[in-house]
Every structure is written in structure tokens, then in C-alpha cells.
Amino acid sequence: MTSADRAKAFGVYVHWPFCLSKCPYCDFNSHVRHAPIDEERFAKAFALEIETTAARAPDREVSSIFLGGGTPSLMQPKTVGAILDAIGKHWRVAPDAEVSLEANPTSVEATRFRGYRAAGVNRVSLGVQALDDASLKALGRLHTAREALDAVAIARAAFDRYSFDLIYARPDQTPQMWTDELKLAISEAAEHLSLYQLTIEEGTPFFGLHAAGKLKTPDEAVARALYDVTQEVCAREGLPSYEISNHARPGAECKHNLVYWRGEEYAGIGPGAHGRLDVDGTRHAIATEKRPEAWLMRVEANGHGVVVDDVLNSEERADEFLLMGLRLAEGIDPERYAALSGRTLDPGRIAILREEGAIIVDANGRLRVTQAGFPVLDAVVADLAA
Numbered sequence: 001m002t003s004a005d006r007a008k009a010f011g012v013y014v015h016w017p018f019c020l021s022k023c024p025y026c027d028f029n030s031h032v033r034h035a036p037i038d039e040e041r042f043a044k045a046f047a048l049e050i051e052t053t054a055a056r057a058p059d060r061e062v063s064s065i066f067l068g069g070g071t072p073s074l075m076q077p078k079t080v081g082a083i084l085d086a087i088g089k090h091w092r093v094a095p096d097a098e099v100s101l102e103a104n105p106t107s108v109e110a111t112r113f114r115g116y117r118a119a120g121v122n123r124v125s126l127g128v129q130a131l132d133d134a135s136l137k138a139l140g141r142l143h144t145a146r147e148a149l150d151a152v153a154i155a156r157a158a159f160d161r162y163s164f165d166l167i168y169a170r171p172d173q174t175p176q177m178w179t180d181e182l183k184l185a186i187s188e189a190a191e192h193l194s195l196y197q198l199t200i201e202e203g204t205p206f207f208g209l210h211a212a213g214k215l216k217t218p219d220e221a222v223a224r225a226l227y228d229v230t231q232e233v234c235a236r237e238g239l240p241s242y243e244i245s246n247h248a249r250p251g252a253e254c255k256h257n258l259v260y261w262r263g264e265e266y267a268g269i270g271p272g273a274h275g276r277l278d279v280d281g282t283r284h285a286i287a288t289e290k291r292p293e294a295w296l297m298r299v300e301a302n303g304h305g306v307v308v309d310d311v312l313n314s315e316e317r318a319d320e321f322l323l324m325g326l327r328l329a330e331g332i333d334p335e336r337y338a339a340l341s342g343r344t345l346d347p348g349r350i351a352i353l354r355e356e357g358a359i360i361v362d363a364n365g366r367l368r369v370t371q372a373g374f375p376v377l378d379a380v381v382a383d384l385a386a
């Protein structure tokens with residue numbers, strides 16, 4: 001893909017904020033409601049926010065749509081259809097647009113996959129998280145490993161493209177256990193896997209348990225060994241990492257996530273969604289009201305739920321480009337950084353990081369983080385941005 005092609009990429013992220021239960025490690029904007037959700041009312045609000053957003057960012061061709069959450073697979077297929085219709089009404093949608101939906105692998109939701117396919121979804125991402133029942137229970141998941149693999153099989157039958165997530169560096173997990181689990185995952189995954197190290201986030205039940213010594217995660221050395229296993233096994237099996245936590249067969253990368261990491265434009269629709277839009281020649285960082293019912297009332301009153309709309313200056317844009325772009329195996333074009341920031345990256349810092357083996361500059365002049373550099377990515381980015 002050329003730089004010119006990339007410049008045209010435009011994503012739409014739609015956030016469905018509801019879940020059946022809240023996982024103890026999760027700090028996402030997700031909410032449990034015991035009364036039925038008024039999907040028709042929410043669908044109308046999504047359509048209205050799409051219309052208002054498209055008026056601010058007209059004449060875009062949508063290259064990817066991502067329905068994330070929460071648990072979007074709790075939506076009726078007709079709700080998904082209504083949201084996709086609204087996007088198609090207000091923007092052009094590319095013929096080869098990727099339309100992803102996140103799903104939980106419970107049998108009830110898996111039966112909806114064909115309905116989502118008919119509504120226009122062409123890629124599904126399953127929140128499997130683990131392939132053994134003890135770990136799933138510890139992670140607060142509502143499905144078994146068997147149900148997860150059954151859902152993967154249904155996804156395989158319904159969609160040409162599918163992916164699933166796993167969490168590693170779990171309590172008591174050894175490199176050998178993770179190797180075995182990963183091999184099983186790859187045998188089921190076809191083309192794409194998202195593999196995240198368990199992080200203990202403030203404000204989650206896991207944070208309290210961890211602080212009290214009741215939840216022990218692998219120490220730094222074991223966590224690093226688990227990371228190394230992840231890279232080695234996936235590369236050997238033909239799913240190398242194209243981003244720090246994402247692995248794919250060449251050509252099967254998630255188009256939508258590449259929009260974020262390459263610093264392109266995307267609209268954020270729904271409660272707590274974030275967006276990056278170019279309006280009148282400036283890049284806006286946009287966020288909507290997080291609380292679902294408050295978002296709903298704002299949209300019905302104002303046509304949108306936006307609560308943050310900041311213009312990013314050139315330095316902020318460049319820093320964001322660096323932070324996101326260096327997550328990718330393809331790295332960044334230093335000339336684009338210079339065009340955004342008005343200054344070049346410090347050659348002295350680049351030389352030191354190259355000497356340390358943290359980065360390389362390839363034959364095309366792209367700056368890339370090495371496998372040795374990825375575990376200390378934050379430090380590499382901080383060093384280059386200074």
C-alpha cells in the first residue's frame with residue numbers, strides 16, 4: 001500500500017457500551033444493565049450522531065467500520081443493520097470496506113452471526129481470552145473453552161475473515177503452558193490473533209486483589225519469557241506480529257486498527273467513543289459522553305454526544321503519530337514526522353537507540369522498533385520525542 005492510499009483511509013468506530021457482566025480486569029467503558037436496552041432508541045441516536053459527524057467531516061470514503069464495546073454481539077442484527085445503513089447514507093463506503101464486529105463466544109450470541117453477515121458485517125473478532133476453563137473462570141468469563149471453540153467454528157462458517165483475542169501472563173501461567181495454548185489458538189485462528197499481556201488497571205476488582213496480594217501475576221522475567229514465546233511461536237506458524245499485540249498472516253491485518261496506528265482519520269460514534277477528525281485543516285481529538293443514558297439524552301438534544309473537542313497542535317499530532325506508529329512492525333516515515341512537527345527527529349538519539357539495538361532504519365528510510373525494543377517501547381518513544 002502506498003502513502004497516497006493510506007492518506008485516503010477513513011475509519012468509523014461505533015461503541016456499544018453494554019455487557020452481560022463486567023470482567024474483573026476490564027477498565028473499558030462498559031456497563032451492565034438488568035433492564036432490557038431500548039435498542040431502537042439507541043439505533044436512532046447512533047444514526048443522528050453519524051449524521052452530525054458526517055456534516056463536520058463530509059465527502060469521506062469509509063475504508064473500515066468497527067463495532068466495538070462493551071459487547072456489540074448483544075445487539076440484534078437489525079440494530080447493526082440500522083447503524084451500517086446510517087453510515088452508508090451519510091458517507092461513501094468503499095466496495096472493499098472492512099466491517100468488523102466484536103463478539104463474545106457464548107452460544108446464544110454465536111447464533112446471531114449469520115444475521116450480522118446479512119446486515120453487512122464481514123469480519124468478526126471474538127473475545128475468547130483463554131482456552132482453558134480454570135483461567136476463564138478466574139478471568140470472570142461466562143463461557144467455557146469448548147463454547148469458545150464452538151463459536152470460532154461458527155464464525156469460520158459465517159465469515160471469510162475472523163480473529164480472536166487471548167490474554168496471557170495470567171496467574172501461574174508458564175511459558176510451556178502458553179506455548180501449548182498458543183499452538184491450539186493458531187490452529188483455530190486462520191489469519192489473525194490479538195494477544196495481550198494481562199495488565200492490572202486501577203479501579204478494577206483485579207487491582208484491589210493484586211494490591212492485597214491475593215492475585216499474583218508472573219514476575220518481570222516470566223512475563224518477558226511469555227512475550228518471547230508469543231513472538232517465536234506466532235512467527236514460526238506464519239502469523240508474525242504486525243503490531244506489538246497483533247499477529248496476522250501477511251495481507252490479513254485488521255484494516256481498521258491500522259487507521260489508528262498510521263495516524264489516519266476516524267470518526268468515533270456512541271457513548272465514550274474517541275475520534276480524530278480533520279476539520280478546516282486542523283486535527284481534532286474528539287470524545288463523547290461515557291455514560292450511555294447521558295450520551296443518549298445529549299444526542300437527542302444536540303445531535304451529538306461530544307464532550308471533548310480539542311484542536312491538536314503540530315507537536316501533539318507528531319507525538320501521537322510517533323506513539324502509535326512505532327507500535328507497528330512497519331514503523332514510521334521520519335519525513336512524515338518532520339512534516340507534522342516542523343522538526344526532524346534527533347539524529348543523535350536515533351544513533352544511540354540503533355547502537356542499543358532498540359531500533360533500525362531500513363533501506364527505505366523507515367524507522368522501526370526491533371523485537372528487542374518492543375518490550376521497552378514506551379522508553380523508546382519517550383527518548384525519540386524528547
